[in-house]
Ligand SMILES: Nc1ncnc2c1ncn2[C@@H]1O[C@H](COP(=O)(O)OP(=O)(O)O)[C@@H](O)[C@H]1O
C-alpha cells in the first residue's frame with residue numbers, strides 16, 4: 385500500500401498542508417512581479433511552498449512563465465550562468481527547433497553548442513565556452529528580460545539554495561553584478577530562497593550589501609502543532625487506518641513540529657499500525673528513527689572541534705548565559721570572545737539556527753541523539 389506520508393521530496397497536492405498566509409503572499413508577489421527572498425532552515429518547506437505557489441500561478445496566468453534553478457550543486461559563477469541560460473531557454477521556447485534560433489538571436493556572441501539528451505530528445509543542453517561565458521555575463525543575465533519583452537510574457541526566476549553562491553570564488557562581486565542587472569528588469573522577477581539564516585540575512589539586510597532591500601523578505605516558520613494533528617489524522621484515515629488526537633499530537637511534539645521529521649515519524653508510526661495507532665507504536669518509531677540516524681550523527685559530531693561539541697553540550701543542558709565565566713569554565717569553552725566564533729561556525733554548518741537571542745538546534749533528532757547516546761544525559 386502506498387504510504388500517505390512523504391519526506392525528502394517536495395510536498396505537493398494532498399501531501400501539502402497549511403501555509404495559507406504564506407501562499408497568498410507569495411502568489412501576490414509572483415503575480416505583481418515583486419522580488420521575494422524566502423528564508424528558513426533546511427527541510428522546513430521552502431521548496432515545496434514555492435513549487436506549490438508556482439503551480440497555482442501558472443494555472444491561472446498563462447502569460448507567466450516560471451523557471452526553477454537549483455544552485456545546490458552549482459560550483460562556480462560560470463556554471464551558474466550556464467544553468468540560468470539553459471533553464472530560461474527551456475521554459476520560454478515551445479518548440480525544440482526554436483532553441484537553436486533563439487540561442488543564435490540572443491546569445492550570438494557566445495553561441496553555445498546545443499546538445500540533446502540521448503534518452504530524451506526533448507531535453508536540450510546548451511554548452512558554453514567558459515572563458516567567453518564570464519566575459520559575456522551581462523548578456524546572459526539580461527537574456528530572461530530580452531526574451532520576456534519580445535515574447536510578451538512575464539518571467540519568474542526561482543533560485544533555490546541561494547545561500548550557495550556565497551561559496552563561489554568572488555561572491556560579493558557576483559552579487560553586485562546580479563543586483564545591477566536584475567533591478568533593471570521589468571518583465572522578470574526573482575524569488576531567491578535558501579537556508580543559513582545568518583548568511584542570507586547578511587546578504588539581504590545589511591545596508592552595505594548589494595541585495596539590500598531587493599524585495600519582500602519572508603521567514604518561513606515551522607507548521608503549527610494543531611495543523612499537524614489534523615493533517616496526520618486525515619492522512620491515516622485516507623488509508624483506512626486511525627490515529628487519535630493524543631498520538632497524533634505526540635508525533636508532532638516529539639520532533640518539535642519539524643515538517644520533514646513530522647512526516648517521517650508519522651510514516652514510521654503508520655507502518656507500525658494495523659488499525660488504530662498506539663502510543664507505544666509512536667514511541668517505538670521515534671526510538672528507531674533516532675538510532676537509524678546514528679551513523680550520520682556520529683560523522684557530524686566527529687567533524688566538529690572539541691569546543692564546538694562542548695558548546696552543543698552547554699546548549700543541551702539549557703545554559704542561557706553562554707558567555708558567563710561559570711559556563712565558560714564548566715564546559716571548557718575558552719574565552720568569551722570565542723563564543724561568537726563558535727556560534728558562527730555552527731550556524732554555518734547548519735547545526736544551529738540563531739534567531740535573535742535564541743539558539744536552536746536545526747535538527748531535533750540530532751539534539752535528542754546527542755542527549756541520549758553521546759552525552760548520555762539522563763532524561764528528566
Ligand atoms: N506544507 C507542507 N505540508 C506537509 N509537509 C511539508 C510541507 N512543507 C514541507 N513538508 C515536509 O518537509 C520536507 C522538506 O520540505 P522542502 O520543501 O524540501 O524543505 P526545504 O526546501 O525548506 O528544505 C518535505 O519532504 C515534507 O516531508
Ligand SMILES: [Mg+2]
Pocket residue numbers: 427430431432544
Ligand atoms: Mg529546498
